[in-house]
Amino acid sequence: MHRIVVVGGGAGGLELVTRLGDKYGRGKDVRITLVDRSLSHIWKPLLHEVAAGVMDTATHQLSYVAQANWHHFEFATGEMIGLDRAAKTIRLAAVPAAADEGEGDLLPERTLPYDTLVLAIGSTTNFFGVPGAQEHTIALDTVEQAERFRRRLMAACVRAQNAADTPLQATLSDAADAADAAVPSDTPDAPAGALLSPPKAQRHKVNLVIVGAGATGVELSAELRNTAEVLRSYGLKLDPRKDVRITIIESSPRILKALPERVSGAVAGLLTKLDVDILCGDSVAEVRPNEVTTTSGKVLPADITVWSAGITAPPVLGKLGLAVNRLNQIEVLPTLQSKTDPDIFAFGDCASCEWPEHGFVPPRAQAAHQQASFLVKAIDARLKGQSLPTFTYRDFGSLVSLGKFSAVGNLMGGLIGGSMFIEGLFARVMYTSLYRMHVAALHGVWRMMLDTVANRLRRSTVPRVKLH
Numbered sequence: 279m280h281r282i283v284v285v286g287g288g289a290g291g292l293e294l295v296t297r298l299g300d301k302y303g304r305g306k307d308v309r310i311t312l313v314d315r316s317l318s319h320i321w322k323p324l325l326h327e328v329a330a331g332v333m334d335t336a337t338h339q340l341s342y343v344a345q346a347n348w349h350h351f352e353f354a355t356g357e358m359i360g361l362d363r364a365a366k367t368i369r370l371a372a373v374p375a376a377a378d379e380g381e382g383d384l385l386p387e388r389t390l391p392y393d394t395l396v397l398a399i400g401s402t403t404n405f406f407g408v409p410g411a412q413e414h415t416i417a418l419d420t421v422e423q424a425e426r427f428r429r430r431l432m433a434a435c436v437r438a439q440n441a442a443d444t445p446l447q448a449t450l451s452d453a454a455d456a457a458d459a460a461v462p463s464d465t466p467d468a469p470a471g472a473l474l475s476p477p478k479a480q481r482h483k484v485n486l487v488i489v490g491a492g493a494t495g496v497e498l499s500a501e502l503r504n505t506a507e508v509l510r511s512y513g514l515k516l517d518p519r520k521d522v523r524i525t526i527i528e529s530s531p532r533i534l535k536a537l538p539e540r541v542s543g544a545v546a547g548l549l550t551k552l553d554v555d556i557l558c559g560d561s562v563a564e565v566r567p568n569e570v571t572t573t574s575g576k577v578l579p580a581d582i583t584v585w586s587a588g589i590t591a592p593p594v595l596g597k598l599g600l601a602v603n604r605l606n607q608i609e610v611l612p613t614l615q616s617k618t619d620p621d622i623f624a625f626g627d628c629a630s631c632e633w634p635e636h637g638f639v640p641p642r643a644q645a646a647h648q649q650a651s652f653l654v655k656a657i658d659a660r661l662k663g664q665s666l667p668t669f670t671y672r673d674f675g676s677l678v679s680l681g682k683f684s685a686v687g688n689l690m691g692g693l694i695g696g697s698m699f700i701e702g703l704f705a706r707v708m709y710t711s712l713y714r715m716h717v718a719a720l721h722g723v724w725r726m727m728l729d730t731v732a733n734r735l736r737r738s739t740v741p742r743v744k745l746h
Contacts, residue, residue, distance in 0.1 A: 279309055280307065280308050280393045280394065281394070282310045282311070282657065283313060283390060284310070284311070284312050284313070284396040285313045285314075285395070286399035286400055286626070287312055287314035287316065287319050288319070289643050289647065289650075290626040290647065290649060290650040291312065291314075291626070293650040293720065294398070294650040295310055295346075295349070296351075296719070296720055297651075297719075298310045298351065298657065299349035299351035302661075303350025303351050310351035311390065313356060313358060313370065313390065314342060314355065315356060317341065318339040318341050318342060319339065319340045319342060320335060320339050321338070321643075322643070324338060325418045325420075325423075326418065326424075326498040326501055328424035328425065329425075329428055329501075330428070330431075330498065330504065354370065354390060355373055355385070356370030356372075356373055356385065357370065358371075359371045359387075360598075361395075361598040361599065361600075362389075366391060366392055367391050368389065368392065368395065369387065369388075370387065370389070370390060371387055394623070394657060394660065395622045395623070396622075396623045397628055397629070398625055398626045398646070399591075399628050400592075400627045401590060401592070401641060402589065403417035403585055403588070403590075404587070404589055404590040405585060405587075408562050408563070408564065409564045410564050411562065411565045411585055413565075414565045414567050415584060415585035416430070416582065416583070416584050417584075418494055418498070418584065431484075431486075431502075431582060434582060435516060435522075438483060438484045438521065439515065483521050484523070484581050484582075485578070485580050486580070486582050486584070488583075488586060489527050489570070489583065489584065489585050490527070490528065490586035490587030490588065491526045491535075492536070492587075495526055495587075496526070496549070496678055499524050499549060499554045500548070500549065500679070500680035501679075502524055503552045503553075523555070524553075525554075525556075525578055526549070526557065527557045527560060527562060527570070528560075529559070529587075531558055531559050532558055533545060533546055533549075534678065536676075541678070545680070545686050548680055557576070560576065561573050565580075568580060568581075570583055589605075589627060589641060591608070593606060595608055599618070600617075600622065601616065606628075607624075607627075607629055607630040608622075608630065609629075610625070610631050612632070612669055613666040614649060614653060614656065623656070625646065625649035626641070626649065627646070629649075639671045642676070644674055647716070648669075650719075652669045
């Protein structure tokens with residue numbers, strides 16, 4: 279029996295095991311196992327909507343156990359902490375029991391054998407060693423972090439309302455206090471009271487600072503404007519433009535530096551219309567509980583600071599004995615095999631794959647999707663003893679969503695004969711279709727269509743903002 283182990287249940291990893299399970303899972307010659315430290319999956323580009331409180335995670339999360347049952351692969355929960363290439367095993371950390379499940383570990387530390395290992399564990403936030411950044415900011419790498427931001431945003435708005443001596447429903451105050459108390463303590467963060475206390479000079483405002491003007495930072499800033507408007511219908515009398523200040527700090531001369539300048543300029547113009555302050559060409563020197571200091575000497579009040587300035591691969595990859603680059607990404611061949619070990623593949627954000635004449639394959643969802651599709655063919659060739667094909671990345675363009683306000687991007691490819699700038703309704707439809715393609719890859723076209731209709735009906739009957 280050939281044992282295929284895929285570590286990481288992100289967009290690419292989950293698509294890969296789903297397709298491998300459909301192809302080989304019913305037989306007895308191949309065994310497919312997915313490993314992830316979480317129990318459920320959510321498409322990472324949706325996290326800014328979770329943070330803004332405009333999306334209910336329960337309707338978009340997918341249980342790994344359920345997906346494994348439907349598509350004939352196995353699921354093992356745990357975090358990979360080691361690799362024995364000689365014995366062909368990976369080591370998984372112990373899984374601690376929940377508070378209401380008694381003392382000790384739910385699962386002990388254990389090993390898992392493989393014949394083909396695929397690493398797809400994604401990326402994590404790069405704080406670049408900035409003093410106070412890791413302690414006093416919130417990243418958006420996980421659902422838990424996005425939910426933490428949403429709770430603190432709600433609490434900050436409630437406290438700003440109270441500071442303005444405006445009557446507010448007691449239930450909202452109780453909800454904010456409960457949310458504050460529920461913030462997990464296992465992730466480095468500032469004390470809730472210190473992080474949320476409004477600066478004295480801005481007592482009637484909520485000050486949000488977003489560090490990094492990539493897709494995450496830009497999309498979050500626009501979605502937050504939508505949230506501020508919706509909050510008013512829940513008893514919060516804050517003026518969405520005057521009382522909620524949003525500032526984006528970007529060290530590069532322009533936002534969305536990885537995208538074409540026309541896209542960047544169009545998005546900057548739309549953000550300006552939404553009263554989002556954009557500070558380009560300046561970097562963060564230090565982050566404190568209530569403020570952010572830039573290298574130019576500016577001091578920005580900050581009730582909440584979000585860090586979305588860059589990514590790096592998880593530290594464990596640098597401890598496996600495989601060749602990695604300065605960002606800890608595994609260096610791979612055009613076949614997506616590790617340059618160190620042909621039995622180990624890597625793809626997605628955790629891999630450094632050369633893109634001839636362009637540098638390296640960018641860390642985007644479309645790249646992970648293309649690489650997952652390629653690996654199905656490559657692993658099939660490996661199982662048949664054939665030579666492996668080589669991966670070729672195709673850039674189909676980029677899209678940035680500004681929530682209900684607009685979307686902007688560029689499409690590329692043979693169908694349009696180059697690059698085409700798009701915005702407005704057409705761009706929003708194209709952006710939405712990216713997620714629908716991911717759902718179709720996991721469940722099939724018919725279930726994706728039913729899921730789309732169900733979500734439309736649900737969104738028309740529930741509040742746009744999540745308070746609890």
